[in-house]
Amino acid sequence: MMHGPCGLSNPNNVCMRDGECRSYYPKKFADCTSDASNSYPNYRRRNDGKSVLYKKVLLDNRSVIPYSPYLLAKFDCHINLEICADMKLVKYLYKYIYKGHDKLSYHVISGVPQQLRDEIKDFQEGRWISAPEALWRIFGFPMSEIYPPVIVLPVHLEHHQPLRFGIKQPLEMIVKNPLSEKTMLTEFFSMNASDPDASRLNILYKDFPEYFVWVVVDRKWKLRKRQMVVGRLCTVSPFEGERYFLRLLLINIRCPKSFNDLKMVAGHQYSTFREACVHRGLLESDEYVDSCLSEAALFEMPSCLRSLFSMLLVFGITGDTQKLWDKYYPALSEDFGYDGLCSPFDVLCKTISAVDAVLMSMDRCIYDFPIKFVHGASVRLDKYSKDYIHECSIKVSDEDMLSIDHLNAGQQVIYDKITRKILSGGHGSFFLDGPGGTGKTYLYRALLAFVRSGGEIALAVASSGVAASLLPGGRTAHSRFKLPIDAEDKSISKISKQGSLAKMIYEAKLIIWDEASMANRYSIESLDLTLRDICSEPKPFGGKIVLFGGDFRQTLPIVVRGSREALINASFVSSHLWKDVEKLYLHENMRAREDPLFTKFLLHVGNGDIPYIYDDNIRIPSHMLVPFVDINSSLDELIRWVYPSFDDLLTNPHLLVGRALLTPKNDCVAELNDLLMDRFPGEAKEYISFNRTDDALQQAEYDDYLTTVSTSGLPPHILKLKKNCPIMLLRNLNPVQGLCNGTRLICKELGDNFIGAEISTGDFKGQYVFIPRIPLESSDKALCPIPFKRRQFPIRPCFAMTINKAQGQTLDFVGIYLREPVFSHGQFYVGISRSKTSNSVKILIHPDSKFQGGVDFTKNIVYKDIFLLAAIK
Numbered sequence: 001m002m003h004g005p006c007g008l009s010n011p012n013n014v015c016m017r018d019g020e021c022r023s024y025y026p027k028k029f030a031d032c033t034s035d036a037s038n039s040y041p042n043y044r045r046r047n048d049g050k051s052v053l054y055k056k057v058l059l060d061n062r063s064v065i066p067y068s069p070y071l072l073a074k075f076d077c078h079i080n081l082e083i084c085a086d087m088k089l090v091k092y093l094y095k096y097i098y099k100g101h102d103k104l105s106y107h108v109i110s111g112v113p114q115q116l117r118d119e120i121k122d123f124q125e126g127r128w129i130s131a132p133e134a135l136w137r138i139f140g141f142p143m144s145e146i147y148p149p150v151i152v153l154p155v156h157l158e159h160h161q162p163l164r165f166g167i168k169q170p171l172e173m174i175v176k177n178p179l180s181e182k183t184m185l186t187e188f189f190s191m192n193a194s195d196p197d198a199s200r201l202n203i204l205y206k207d208f209p210e211y212f213v214w215v216v217v218d219r220k221w222k223l224r225k226r227q228m229v230v231g232r233l234c235t236v237s238p239f240e241g242e243r244y245f246l247r248l249l250l251i252n253i254r255c256p257k258s259f260n261d262l263k264m265v266a267g268h269q270y271s272t273f274r275e276a277c278v279h280r281g282l283l284e285s286d287e288y289v290d291s292c293l294s295e296a297a298l299f300e301m302p303s304c305l306r307s308l309f310s311m312l313l314v315f316g317i318t319g320d321t322q323k324l325w326d327k328y329y330p331a332l333s334e335d336f337g338y339d340g341l342c343s344p345f346d347v348l349c350k351t352i353s354a355v356d357a358v359l360m361s362m363d364r365c366i367y368d369f370p371i372k373f374v375h376g377a378s379v380r381l382d383k384y385s386k387d388y389i390h391e392c393s394i395k396v397s398d399e400d401m402l403s404i405d406h407l408n409a410g411q412q413v414i415y416d417k418i419t420r421k422i423l424s425g426g427h428g429s430f431f432l433d434g435p436g437g438t439g440k441t442y443l444y445r446a447l448l449a450f451v452r453s454g455g456e457i458a459l460a461v462a463s464s465g466v467a468a469s470l471l472p473g474g475r476t477a478h479s480r481f482k483l484p485i486d487a488e489d490k491s492i493s494k495i496s497k498q499g500s501l502a503k504m505i506y507e508a509k510l511i512i513w514d515e516a517s518m519a520n521r522y523s524i525e526s527l528d529l530t531l532r533d534i535c536s537e538p539k540p541f542g543g544k545i546v547l548f549g550g551d552f553r554q555t556l557p558i559v560v561r562g563s564r565e566a567l568i569n570a571s572f573v574s575s576h577l578w579k580d581v582e583k584l585y586l587h588e589n590m591r592a593r594e595d596p597l598f599t600k601f602l603l604h605v606g607n608g609d610i611p612y613i614y615d616d617n618i619r620i621p622s623h624m625l626v627p628f629v630d631i632n633s634s635l636d637e638l639i640r641w642v643y644p645s646f647d648d649l650l651t652n653p654h655l656l657v658g659r660a661l662l663t664p665k666n667d668c669v670a671e672l673n674d675l676l677m678d679r680f681p682g683e684a685k686e687y688i689s690f691n692r693t694d695d696a697l698q699q700a701e702y703d704d705y706l707t708t709v710s711t712s713g714l715p716p717h718i719l720k721l722k723k724n725c726p727i728m729l730l731r732n733l734n735p736v737q738g739l740c741n742g743t744r745l746i747c748k749e750l751g752d753n754f755i756g757a758e759i760s761t762g763d764f765k766g767q768y769v770f771i772p773r774i775p776l777e778s779s780d781k782a783l784c785p786i787p788f789k790r791r792q793f794p795i796r797p798c799f800a801m802t803i804n805k806a807q808g809q810t811l812d813f814v815g816i817y818l819r820e821p822v823f824s825h826g827q828f829y830v831g832i833s834r835s836k837t838s839n840s841v842k843i844l845i846h847p848d849s850k851f852q853g854g855v856d857f858t859k860n861i862v863y864k865d866i867f868l869l870a871a872i873k
Contacts, residue, residue, distance in 0.1 A: 001065040001080075005057035026062035032559070032566040148228040151209045153184055155233050155247045158259045161186070182219040185250075191221050193257040205250045206231040206704075237700045244700070245273035248282050251704065252688045252718075266752065281753070281773065282690050284791065288773070292753035293324065296770050297331040299749075299756065303354075306332055308754065308770040310358040311733055313369050315774040325371050348374060360390075361736035363479060388504040391457050394473045400449035403442060411443045414584050419450055421545050422509050429541050429577070431516070432549040433870065434586030435606055436833040437599075437810075440549050441470050442590070444512050447547070448472055451510050459505070462514040463550075465732045465740025467808045469762045470514075475735055477513055481505070483526050491526045495534065502534045510545050515808065517550030520557045521575040524548075528577055540580045548572070548581065552870050553606030553862075554826045555804055564863060567825070573869040583871060595837040606829040608862030617857045624832075626815075626844040628854030635817065638844045639676065642815040643799070646681055653724045657744045657760040658812035661800035662831045664822050666712050672800035672817065674720070680799075682722040685750045687773075689717045689792035702786050711778045712802075715792045721747055727757065728798035728805070731776065738764030742805060744798055745769070755793055761809075771795065803831045811835055816843045821859035828860045 003025045006013035015021050029047045045061040052059050071079045129137070136143070156162065161183045165174050174180055188205055191198040191212065198221075201211055209231040212221040236247045249262045256262045263270045265279045277283045279291075289312055296308055309332060313321065333351040336342060342350070352373060356366040407415055414432065421428055434440045444460065448471065451458035460471040461480045468474035478485060482493040482501075495502050516524065531542030550572075557570045568574060589599040601621070604610045610618045626638045642659050649655050661672050677684065691706035693699050707717045713730055721727065725747050733739040738759050748768070749756030755771045775791050778784040803822065807830050814835040822828045835841045847855045 001067040002052070002054060002059050002063050003065050004059055004063045005055055009057045010055070026059075029062060031569065032563065148230050150230045150232055151214070153205060153208075153231050153233050155236055155243060155250060156183065156185060157243055157246060179219045184214060184221075187219065187221050189256060189258050189261075192255045195223075197223050199255060202255045204252075204254055205256075206233055232704065235700055238696075242273050245277045245283075248277050248703070249273060249280075251707065252280070252282060280688065281791075282688060284690060284692065288753060289324065290327075292751075292772050293328050293331075295751045296754050296756075297328060300331075300334070301768065301770075302332060302335040304756075304768055304770050306351075306355050307358050307734065307737065308772055310355055310362065311772055311774070314359065314362050314364050315772075321369050321371055345374070358734070358737075362734050388500045391459070391473060391504055392455075394452055396449045396453050397472070400445045400472065401453065403446045404449060407443065407446060408439070408588055408590070410586050410588055411439055411446075414443060414586070415446060415450075417584070418447055418510070418545070418547060422451065427539060427541075427543040427545060429546045429581045430548065430584050431572075431578075431581045432547060432584045432586065433551065434549070435551055435553060435589060435603060436830070437589045437602075437836075438586040439588075439590040440514070440586060441467075443586075444471055444514060444547075444549065447510060447512065456509045457504060457507050458510040458512070459508045460512045460514075463518040464515055464742065464808060465729075465735050466742035467515045468735055469738050469740050469743060469764070470808070471512070472763065473736075474514075476732060476740070477519065477523065477527070479732070479735065481527055481530060483523050483530075491522060491529075492533065493526060493530045495530060497534055505531070505534055508544065510547065511541075512547045512549070514549050516548035516572055517552050517554065518557060518807075519572060520570050521572050522570075524572055525575055525577060540577060551606075552826075552866050554807060554830050556825055556863075556866070568863065568866060568869070571866065571869075573866060578869075595839070598838040601838070602829065602833050605832065605860055606826065606862070607867065608860065608864055610860065612860075613857050616859045616861050618860045619857045620843055620845070621838070622856065624838055624841050624843050625854075625856055626842050628845060628847055631846065634844055634854075638815045638817060638842055639679075641842050642813050643676065643679075646679065650681065650724055653726075653746045654760050654765075655812075656724075656726045657746070657798070659815075660798065660806065660811050660813075660834075661815045661817055662803050662806050662834070663800060663817045664803055664820060664827060666710070666802060668817065668819050669796075669800045669802055670710060670716065673797040676799035677720055677722065677725065677797055680722050680725055682724065684720050684722050687719040687721070687793060689715070689719070689790045691717070691788055691790050694787040694789070698786065702788070706786065706788055706790075709778070709784050709788075709790075711784050714776055714778050714790055715794060715796055717790070717792075719793060719795070721750055721755070721797065723747055723750060726760070726798045727755075727795045728801060729771075729795055731774070731794040733771070733774075733794065737769075738762055738767060739769060739771075742809070744809075745795075755795070803827050806830065806834050809834060812840060814841045816841065817846075818843065818858055819846045822861060823859075825861050825863045825866070828858065829862075 003015070003023060004010070004013070004021075006015050006021045006025060010016075011019070013021075015023055015025070027045055028042070030042050030045050033044045034042050043066055045064065048061065050060065066081045068079065068081055071081070154161070161181070163174060163180055185205070188208055191208075198212070203211065208221065209229040210226055211223065213224045214220075215222050233247055233251060236244045238244045246259075246262070250256075253262060260269065263273060263276045265276050268279075270276045270279065274283070278287055281288060292312070293305070293309065296305055299305075305328070309324075309328065312324075329351065332355065333347050336350045336354075337344070337347040352366060359366055359368075404415070418430070432440060432443070448458045448460055452472075459480060460468070460474045461477040462468040462471065462474060463477060465476055468476050477483060482495050484491050484493070495505070513519075513524075513527075528541050531544055531546075532538060533542075535542030535544065537543040552571075552573070556567055559567045559570050572578060589602070593599065601610075605618070613619055626634055626641070628634045639661070642661055643649065643656075661676075663669055663672065689707075691703070691709075693702055693706070710716055715730060727745050727747055729739060729741060729743045729745070732741050743759060744761050745757035746760050747755060748758050753773070757769055757771060759765055759767045759769065771793055773791050773793050775789045776794060777787075777789055800817075803816075804824075804827070811834045814831070816831045822831075832841055832843075843858075845855055845858050
């Protein structure tokens, strides 16, 4: 099944259009199948060196057409196959199948002069029905079947409901008929206002048909036993104005009692539905940014306000930045001029520098934004010069200096080896392998303290934001070295050799990259090329001393639709640089040293040494299990073990972040967080997101669908929070200040337009921060084929989290809920290694349907070939 030859070798081929192949052949070589931007796949086409001679042209895998040998043989014809995940294709097929019966339009012309002709009536009656369809209709058989049944709910403005009437029915009778005023929407309002059942249920308009049935004769809703019925609001275009905004409110506001009730926001009655949408955060508006800063300014915390202002600038949701600067400058500069000793000009310069320092930590500069200052007020250093000064002036804590004298034997050997290299001016690359809890971070901090205490530069980076926040001056590797996010072979970062960032890297005596086992091999190879270019040195990593660290027993790089072979190929161990890296090992588990048997068990799980019962299943010690009786009682027991009493824990809310429920998938995490948030004491506050499609013409079509999207990295459409509840960041807002993906915080203030929170872990523990709403995009195109942006607070409750998200974190009490088995290498090991002792871990395993009662085994997926490549001891 070859396509071609075409192109330059055969420009007259039928597939050629404007000098190019209309099917885009020949394709590119690819090691594995991946998604393209248009939701069609880029199929695996390996360069196996094989080719065929066809019409005097050599063709290889790049010209192979996707095909199925089975279908070719079965139907004995050419059938080309394409995997398509685009929502438009599904919609097209559905409409084509259910388009209705075939119709025939006809017009009979006679010699009689034509009378007045009703074309609409002719079209409706002029149809042809076949004998089988007629028989089917006579016996009343269903023409189609939909489960669950869908009821389309009307949306209309007040006194603008549609009316149905006969041709000869008098207008007076229509107006006087009391049923004319009743629609599903008006009776929905009436039921919420008068019926205690409707008020108690407190449900949305679209959920009403599940609990109430519409009586056509009386035109009213009647309570019934809950049934599986889906309500769908009729589609309304954004160009319809107020009706569209009414629909937006109806799909988000529970139990409204009237049209005016929908316009009521925080005790204020607005005149239009659009205004109500804006003040509820359901529409994008510069007024929201103004309200966010205005509300935060009431707390009189200028440093936090400057960080909030900088975040709003960086994430690009502000309109008139000059107007915002002029309006909130007094609040931004309040702490610089409170004593009256500084002149207004000095206060302005200090404020500009303070805001610029925050922007610099997020790789931006205040001059990137259209803000004008008084002549002479400026920042004298560019952002990279400030970055250079920041690295040179990082203060070494007394605790880190003392750690040098408290290293264990294994850490001391590695510490001495690295420091000797530094003192001798040598070069070399190392990989520090150590299971979770062996003190890798403790050793990194000691090495950083050694270099920085001597006035030299040491750069600390990590593959994840959480790991970076545990290192003084830590940054993500992509942020520090400007590495491409989707690195490919021969990629190189965009750092000018003449810039101060290159100078800082050139002068660095040590570079530490933590969690390098999680990084894609191309990112590390990109760093190698970058350092060789900056240092003008052909040696590996430009002759720098680079210490990588990680644990190949934990989850490896994420490969979309990747096989086991593709995943291993993406790992650091498959890079050509691996052979030049000296391997170092840590064995003593410092985190779990109080329980040596648990330490041994962890290593056996991570190495895959525990005997398998069958397939990938291993047996779990009985004292670590929560017996499965039924899902409700067993899950309740697990929850009560992790969170025994919220009232007691609230005396010190930071104790909450030392406890967590872990589970493999995000949908289960969302259910657990909702369940625990309901149990958490206090009054809940809901924040509703605004979802905007990239294509404005698709907005009305996908409004309802986008509210249901909940993928990895996106906050929920309806975010429910309570004061003092634990939350987790989902984006790197400012890693330098501890606000990175995975940071855990405690909610302290739930404003209408911002969230005040306190960082609860790491070096920034206790620091108060403001978090705004920002636009977010999903990185999972397979689960979300419609490109869109969601404006919401980039956080989730973190009573529960995925096992992958817990990687790099230490917890006091860990409850693992395996509703489904783990699905990737090292995932089970990561889950159980978050705690210090076996008594701090409880596991609830949901049995498969083929097993009666509870089970004491679960999957432990380990790719031992990774260990062979890494030569792990």
